[in-house]
Amino acid sequence: MSKTLFGLLLRTLVVLAGTAFLTFALLWNAPGDPAAAIAMARFDALLSQEVIDQVREEVGLNTSFWPAFWSWLGPLLCFDFGNSAVTGRPVWPDLWGAMTYTFPLAFAGLMIGLGVALPLAIFAAKRPGRLSDRIAVAIASLGAAIPAYWLGLLLILLFAVQLGWLPAMGARTPAHAILPALTLGLGVAASLTRIIRSGILEARGQAFLPAIQRRGVPEAAIGRDHIAPHAAIPVITVFGLELAFLLEGAVLVEVIFGRPGLGTFLVSAIAARDFPQVQAVVLLTALVFVVSNLIIDLLYRLIDPRIGERDA
Amino acid sequence: MVSGSTVTKLALRVSDLSAMRSGRTILYPTSLNIAPAERIGIVGSSGSGKSTFGHALIDDLRRQGHSVAQVPQSPDEALDPLRSMAFHWQEAERALGLKPGTADREALFATLKIEKGDMRKRPWGWSRGMQQRFVIAMALIGAPDLIVLDEPTSALDPVVAAATMQLLDQHLTEQNIAMVLITHDLGLASKWVSKLAVMQDGHLVEEAATQDILNTPQTKAAQSLVAHRNWMALPC
Amino acid sequence: MLTVDTIAVKRGSKLALQNIAFTLAAGKTLAVVGESGAGKSTLIAAILGFLKPIQGQIAWSGQPVRSCRPALVMQEPRAAFNPVLPLRRSVLEPVVAAGQSVPEARIKRLCDGLEIKEEILERRPNEVSIGQAQRVGILRALIAAPPLVLFDEPLSALDAVTQKHTARLIRDLQAEEGFAALIVTHDLGYAVAHSDEIAVLRAGQIEEISTPQQFVTAPKAGYCQALRDAAIALGGLEAAA
Amino acid sequence: MRSVLILAVFFALLIVFGAALAPHDPNALNIPKRLSPPSTEFLLGTDALGRDVLSRLLHGARWSLGLAFVVSLISLAIGTCAGLIAAQGGKIADWVMMRVTDTFLAFPELVAAVVIAGLLGAGTWSLIFALSLTGWMRFARVARGTGLSVKTRGYVVQAQLAGMPAWSIARWHYLPALLPSLTVVWTGAFARAILGISALGFLGFGVQPPNPEWGSMLLDARVHMRSTPLLMIWPGLVVVTCVLAINLSGDALRDAIAKDA
Amino acid sequence: QEGSLTISVGFISESEIPDPRASYNGWMSNQTGVTETLMGLDYDMKLYPRLAEAIEQSAPTTWRVTLREGVTFHDGSALTAQAVIDSISPMSEEGHPASNARIVKLLDLAGMSTDGDRVVVFETNSPNAAFPWSLSEPGLAILGAPSDAFPINGTGPYIFRDAVPNQEYRVEANSDYRLGVPGFEEVRVVGIANPSSAALAFEAGEVDMVINYPEADFARISAGEAQGFSAPTSRLYFYTVNAASGPMSNPLIRKAVSFAIDRNGVVDAVLSGVGGVAAGTVFPAGKNWAADIAAEYDPAKAEALLAEAGAVKTGGQWMLDGAPLEIDIVTYSSRAALSPTAEITQAFLSAIGIKASVKVGEWGASNDQIAAGEADLFLQAWVATPQGDPGSVLEALLKSDGGSNSGRYANAELDKLLEAGRLTFDQDKREAIYDDVQQIIAADAALIPVFHVSQVNVAKAGLTGYQVHPTETYWLTHETKLAE
Numbered sequence A: 001m002s003k004t005l006f007g008l009l010l011r012t013l014v015v016l017a018g019t020a021f022l023t024f025a026l027l028w029n030a031p032g033d034p035a036a037a038i039a040m041a042r043f044d045a046l047l048s049q050e051v052i053d054q055v056r057e058e059v060g061l062n063t064s065f066w067p068a069f070w071s072w073l074g075p076l077l078c079f080d081f082g083n084s085a086v087t088g089r090p091v092w093p094d095l096w097g098a099m100t101y102t103f104p105l106a107f108a109g110l111m112i113g114l115g116v117a118l119p120l121a122i123f124a125a126k127r128p129g130r131l132s133d134r135i136a137v138a139i140a141s142l143g144a145a146i147p148a149y150w151l152g153l154l155l156i157l158l159f160a161v162q163l164g165w166l167p168a169m170g171a172r173t174p175a176h177a178i179l180p181a182l183t184l185g186l187g188v189a190a191s192l193t194r195i196i197r198s199g200i201l202e203a204r205g206q207a208f209l210p211a212i213q214r215r216g217v218p219e220a221a222i223g224r225d226h227i228a229p230h231a232a233i234p235v236i237t238v239f240g241l242e243l244a245f246l247l248e249g250a251v252l253v254e255v256i257f258g259r260p261g262l263g264t265f266l267v268s269a270i271a272a273r274d275f276p277q278v279q280a281v282v283l284l285t286a287l288v289f290v291v292s293n294l295i296i297d298l299l300y301r302l303i304d305p306r307i308g309e310r311d312a
Numbered sequence B: 001m002v003s004g005s006t007v008t009k010l011a012l013r014v015s016d017l018s019a020m021r022s023g024r025t026i027l028y029p030t031s032l033n034i035a036p037a038e039r040i041g042i043v044g045s046s047g048s049g050k051s052t053f054g055h056a057l058i059d060d061l062r063r064q065g066h067s068v069a070q071v072p073q074s075p076d077e078a079l080d081p082l083r084s085m086a087f088h089w090q091e092a093e094r095a096l097g098l099k100p101g102t103a104d105r106e107a108l109f110a111t112l113k114i115e116k117g118d119m120r121k122r123p124w125g126w127s128r129g130m131q132q133r134f135v136i137a138m139a140l141i142g143a144p145d146l147i148v149l150d151e152p153t154s155a156l157d158p159v160v161a162a163a164t165m166q167l168l169d170q171h172l173t174e175q176n177i178a179m180v181l182i183t184h185d186l187g188l189a190s191k192w193v194s195k196l197a198v199m200q201d202g203h204l205v206e207e208a209a210t211q212d213i214l215n216t217p218q219t220k221a222a223q224s225l226v227a228h229r230n231w232m233a234l235p236c
Numbered sequence C: 001m002l003t004v005d006t007i008a009v010k011r012g013s014k015l016a017l018q019n020i021a022f023t024l025a026a027g028k029t030l031a032v033v034g035e036s037g038a039g040k041s042t043l044i045a046a047i048l049g050f051l052k053p054i055q056g057q058i059a060w061s062g063q064p065v066r067s068c069r070p071a072l073v074m075q076e077p078r079a080a081f082n083p084v085l086p087l088r089r090s091v092l093e094p095v096v097a098a099g100q101s102v103p104e105a106r107i108k109r110l111c112d113g114l115e116i117k118e119e120i121l122e123r124r125p126n127e128v129s130i131g132q133a134q135r136v137g138i139l140r141a142l143i144a145a146p147p148l149v150l151f152d153e154p155l156s157a158l159d160a161v162t163q164k165h166t167a168r169l170i171r172d173l174q175a176e177e178g179f180a181a182l183i184v185t186h187d188l189g190y191a192v193a194h195s196d197e198i199a200v201l202r203a204g205q206i207e208e209i210s211t212p213q214q215f216v217t218a219p220k221a222g223y224c225q226a227l228r229d230a231a232i233a234l235g236g237l238e239a240a241a
Numbered sequence D: 001m002r003s004v005l006i007l008a009v010f011f012a013l014l015i016v017f018g019a020a021l022a023p024h025d026p027n028a029l030n031i032p033k034r035l036s037p038p039s040t041e042f043l044l045g046t047d048a049l050g051r052d053v054l055s056r057l058l059h060g061a062r063w064s065l066g067l068a069f070v071v072s073l074i075s076l077a078i079g080t081c082a083g084l085i086a087a088q089g090g091k092i093a094d095w096v097m098m099r100v101t102d103t104f105l106a107f108p109e110l111v112a113a114v115v116i117a118g119l120l121g122a123g124t125w126s127l128i129f130a131l132s133l134t135g136w137m138r139f140a141r142v143a144r145g146t147g148l149s150v151k152t153r154g155y156v157v158q159a160q161l162a163g164m165p166a167w168s169i170a171r172w173h174y175l176p177a178l179l180p181s182l183t184v185v186w187t188g189a190f191a192r193a194i195l196g197i198s199a200l201g202f203l204g205f206g207v208q209p210p211n212p213e214w215g216s217m218l219l220d221a222r223v224h225m226r227s228t229p230l231l232m233i234w235p236g237l238v239v240v241t242c243v244l245a246i247n248l249s250g251d252a253l254r255d256a257i258a259k260d261a
Numbered sequence E: 001q002e003g004s005l006t007i008s009v010g011f012i013s014e015s016e017i018p019d020p021r022a023s024y025n026g027w028m029s030n031q032t033g034v035t036e037t038l039m040g041l042d043y044d045m046k047l048y049p050r051l052a053e054a055i056e057q058s059a060p061t062t063w064r065v066t067l068r069e070g071v072t073f074h075d076g077s078a079l080t081a082q083a084v085i086d087s088i089s090p091m092s093e094e095g096h097p098a099s100n101a102r103i104v105k106l107l108d109l110a111g112m113s114t115d116g117d118r119v120v121v122f123e124t125n126s127p128n129a130a131f132p133w134s135l136s137e138p139g140l141a142i143l144g145a146p147s148d149a150f151p152i153n154g155t156g157p158y159i160f161r162d163a164v165p166n167q168e169y170r171v172e173a174n175s176d177y178r179l180g181v182p183g184f185e186e187v188r189v190v191g192i193a194n195p196s197s198a199a200l201a202f203e204a205g206e207v208d209m210v211i212n213y214p215e216a217d218f219a220r221i222s223a224g225e226a227q228g229f230s231a232p233t234s235r236l237y238f239y240t241v242n243a244a245s246g247p248m249s250n251p252l253i254r255k256a257v258s259f260a261i262d263r264n265g266v267v268d269a270v271l272s273g274v275g276g277v278a279a280g281t282v283f284p285a286g287k288n289w290a291a292d293i294a295a296e297y298d299p300a301k302a303e304a305l306l307a308e309a310g311a312v313k314t315g316g317q318w319m320l321d322g323a324p325l326e327i328d329i330v331t332y333s334s335r336a337a338l339s340p341t342a343e344i345t346q347a348f349l350s351a352i353g354i355k356a357s358v359k360v361g362e363w364g365a366s367n368d369q370i371a372a373g374e375a376d377l378f379l380q381a382w383v384a385t386p387q388g389d390p391g392s393v394l395e396a397l398l399k400s401d402g403g404s405n406s407g408r409y410a411n412a413e414l415d416k417l418l419e420a421g422r423l424t425f426d427q428d429k430r431e432a433i434y435d436d437v438q439q440i441i442a443a444d445a446a447l448i449p450v451f452h453v454s455q456v457n458v459a460k461a462g463l464t465g466y467q468v469h470p471t472e473t474y475w476l477t478h479e480t481k482l483a484e
């Protein structure tokens, strides 16, 4: 137990350190003057060099790479993300605020995706190659094919402008999350549908299935108990990857729907070269990926304990 | 469990079963009658179409509405590597409409000497012979019209194989069940079945009482099988 | 020469093998018999290095066993073949890996001996019968003339005629090429007729190692007796008794 | 399978000959005729700068389809290799590979884009580089996931015993098992690449203005959504049709492969 | 006084709350009428006393500001000379929430003192004609002591209520406002980054007014019930020229390029005709400081100038010193109009036979390129009069030692004039100086102005008392209301 705990800690640390360092180093060496970018973000206007130099001094960009890196890293070890270079306010409360918008949205998107994908995939896999299959897959693929901003704007046009059923912009009430979650979810649904369908078809070819059918086990139970676990291995992989997609997708969706959130937070932070903010988001996403990867690994082993056994 | 003697079972009949795979006929039209509680052995050289015939037989009978239990030739074809043995067992019980735990598992397992097997493990956590016996045990839960066993003892050592055949014999008699035993082992067949069907190249070439075939095989296939019955009499 | 020096092997938390020690010289055959679940397949996995013994050593002339490119005939015939590839591809793997050219003559000879048509090598594993798959497995194991071959129930799915011819092929090739063979089998008749030594495995331990002669005439342990009786009861050893 | 081939040929033709079919210079401005509706002169109308939409779409195929194809293939190759190394290479390789994947996944694409644009300069190569660099991780994860379960199969054991080289085992035993899920991921990556090219174009590298490219045509048209909706509909339709077609053919390909199996 | 107004705006600066003086400019509080400054800029960009009643210069470095009578903060306390000093002095205290180094530098104060209750005396370190203009800077809001009820204790017609970072900024009416009762009980400002999304929100009735409405949709929407507002601001799109090397170091070629650009065409194509006005000079025509220089489009003259510069046209392509005349244009992507403007310029240049390429990158990267001489033209967008004063931006961009003179333009005469402008206090004399400055810039094409951005706003029918302000610093006054 303590060994797995240690392993978990190590893997988290390595990924966090890796991403943090890489991001910092790349951002630092990126073309353009970070002080100018920060100044632009602060004043929303171009400014003379003196003001920029002043900003540079203020946010500690007048040092070289390593001192800058350490002075950011030092407080971080005490779980202090530092202050934003643009607003001068602590990063953590704002980041937390952004998360409270993004995570529920991402979760809702994932659920919608799953809710659409599962029935559709099962329906499609019933008769592979037939018209019903083609139509179901086409519907699902549409989700991936329609660019998110197209879909988002269409949804707003239909449900907010034409029908007036749902609010279009902002994030004040839970109802505000419906359209963005739908936009996000339909994108997720597409790849999920296709991978689930593919997984089911793959699982259908297993040699033991005829015998189980002859044993008199009902079709539904076979699907649930035998096909689903076999199909699950590629599916959970993709499911985990959809997390990455969700965070990426959130960037667009949040902009379209005027929602504050991690996406908006990150985009403006990068544009403004707001190192502490960028780093905080990167660390957070890295953490999400480590944890999700860990869960995926555990699930693999749970579903198919042969995995990992021969490593021993 | 219903006592077998009170149930009168019907004769089973399949006619003109055939099978094509990858554009090749691997089973030519074949018919077979199985009297109630009759025990028929299907023998033939490897690749002669025994398993194919077995599958076709089961599918056809099930289509006719008979209940048939099956023991496939390889446990890989019978067990889902991702589900535990306990799950398979419960699933088989449920499929027969039994409440979980009603089947007399302990007795079956004891006779088959797999009582020490860990039911929480998945099939590949058991040795192949153990898996095969587990599949046989599953086939013996209910009281179907027919049990089709495809090489049930191929992975078993003689001690266990003998015990298994005895258990099977007893179950069939008690429940009045017919059996089709697919085997390459004439010695085995001679002991446990009353009628033999010999297959060759997708045809059922000879069908007669066991002793008749052992004593006076008519076709070349049967003769060859009879000639090579066991090791010690190795002629070559 | 294969040396197994008092090994113990764990499977999960259970001790599946203990105190196993024997040697197997080139050109010799060791038959391993024993009840199902005794640990025969586990022994093979351990020899090939897929399971690490928790104690003891296994070596081929002082080297790790895998370094001599041993061959294995698997107990589950179809599992040894990639389901999406024609059998020929899998069969040729040992040859390709060794960088040799395709030994058409040898394939022909093996096919003849195993009584399989060469044509079935073009099929995929689920398009052949299990007995055929088993023989293709043997073909694959023998194709590159390995110095050590491990057979896990090589004849279990074969009819008596094919069994005999297959057994003879293995014996002939062994005589020519001098590989060491370890054969796991339930078939006492086969063990007696075709091995130099018979090891009886029971509950993870070797109960007895003896020559076939001793095994038939003067079995030491009670289990051997039981095996023989059962074999007779099933109809296998009848004629010899 | 045939429909897939027809489609592939069609796309290839579009990439190669699309530009030649264009009735106008895709970059020729015509301000007096800006935002004109479809007419015989401009079959699909003109954009805000008076350029012919049809010609821009035809020229854009090279950028959008061609680049997306290259990028998704490179990602596929890198990702599959990485995933297989993780699955096949033992515990340490797996650990290292997966941590690298996590790191790349967590690493914001935007940062990568900004930096690569700066380091390599704007251009097709840095675009391909950036998109591949941020696109391979999905393949790696999928390849590893399936690879881990294939690893336990008997035929892999046999191949190892035979002493087959690792790449050959990967090629012959892992790849066929991976193909179905990889094709699904690949078609997804293709779609993402089409849109990704335009997203990165906005960061100032890759396809430079005035070169036409579907994604940025779509983005540019957004402000005209209500007044000149057709402007947004054309590139949208083209992107949707292509991505849809690619998705569907991916599935057909998958089924064809599975049937062969 | 009733009802509520919801305004959508591209982004809501987070730095306003809780102290609009802090670090950066307090635009939102000023725009929504929460805070007021001592001086103000009117709609013609002329300076007027706002909280001040009068401002006079008693010595080159001494400014006396007399406050209005009877002004109170939202919490009821009186605006006194001491209150003004208390509001400004923390800005130079490091670590104080109001700390604002930029404004401190702008003011460059040596000291502040009171002369009675209503007069504040400012002492600057050096003579600075821009000082009164600096007092209109939104960040120089005069605030009373904050309290829980009035976290931003301003003096304006609206009282700050609450804010959700990045999302919403809400104010309520100050019924005690000295000039009259404001027109709305409540005003909400919501942030919608994407203009198309904002337009949809407007159509869905979720917002009543959109600041920076998509120009392309302006004609359609204002043809319906909605009202459109559009007026030029001092935000200038212009080309910085690489005056140190390459073809642009030749003033004749610079002028030729300037003549080759049809600025009205640019405004039509890029801004749908409403998003800007063609720029002949640095300041928007008709407003304070603007010299009378019209935007000229004359391709023939452009070609004549090229010939005069020694270029020869062969095969429709201008050649200079035997090589084709090629111009590299760089710009950045953060403002949507930049890249199409550059593209059109490219087209206009090629129309007269000059080959041009466009590279869209980041502002910093593009700036580096022009500074390194790797590009010839750098399209940027600056607010030409950040506090209404004309000097600072021109000095930064064009003085030979200017901090943002990335094109390395150098002109001794211009340097001298700009210096004089900063030190001249008489308004008429200053105007004359900056007129000369603009003439030199135009004659030498020291930079190439393209257009002044118009702020394009849309509101629902009936909004009165609202105008677009040229520095975008003001939205609401107490007079802004919805007519029934």
Ligand SMILES: Nc1ncnc2c1ncn2[C@@H]1O[C@H](COP(=O)(O)OP(=O)(O)OP(=O)(O)O)[C@@H](O)[C@H]1O
Binding pocket: B124, B125, B126, B127, B128, B129, B130, B155, C011, C012, C016, C035, C036, C037, C038, C039, C040, C041, C042, C043, C075
């Ligand atoms: N993967 C596994 N994990 C845990 N235990 C296992 C595993 N495989 C086999 N065992 C156990 O190890 C013991 C020995 O199994 P093994 O497969 O070696 O038997 P065997 O002698 O080959 O039997 P058979 O003749 O039936 O094949 C059995 O009790 C079995 O349940």
Ligand SMILES: Nc1ncnc2c1ncn2[C@@H]1O[C@H](COP(=O)(O)OP(=O)(O)OP(=O)(O)O)[C@@H](O)[C@H]1O
Binding pocket: B021, B022, B024, B026, B044, B045, B046, B047, B048, B049, B050, B051, B052, B053, B073, B184, C120, C126, C127, C128, C129, C130, C131, C132, C157, C158
């Ligand atoms: N899918 C298929 N495509 C082509 N031929 C097939 C296919 N399946 C089986 N066959 C062939 O059909 C014949 C009969 O196969 P079957 O499995 O019934 O034989 P069997 O008698 O059970 O043999 P064994 O004793 O070896 O199990 C074999 O020759 C086999 O090669």
Ligand SMILES: [Mg+2]
Binding pocket: B050, B051, B052, B073, B150, C129, C130, C131
């Ligand atoms: Mg068979």
Ligand SMILES: [Mg+2]
Binding pocket: B127, B128, B129, C040, C041, C042, C075, C152
């Ligand atoms: Mg075994």
Ligand code: NI
Binding pocket: B236, C164, C165
């Ligand atoms: Ni013979």
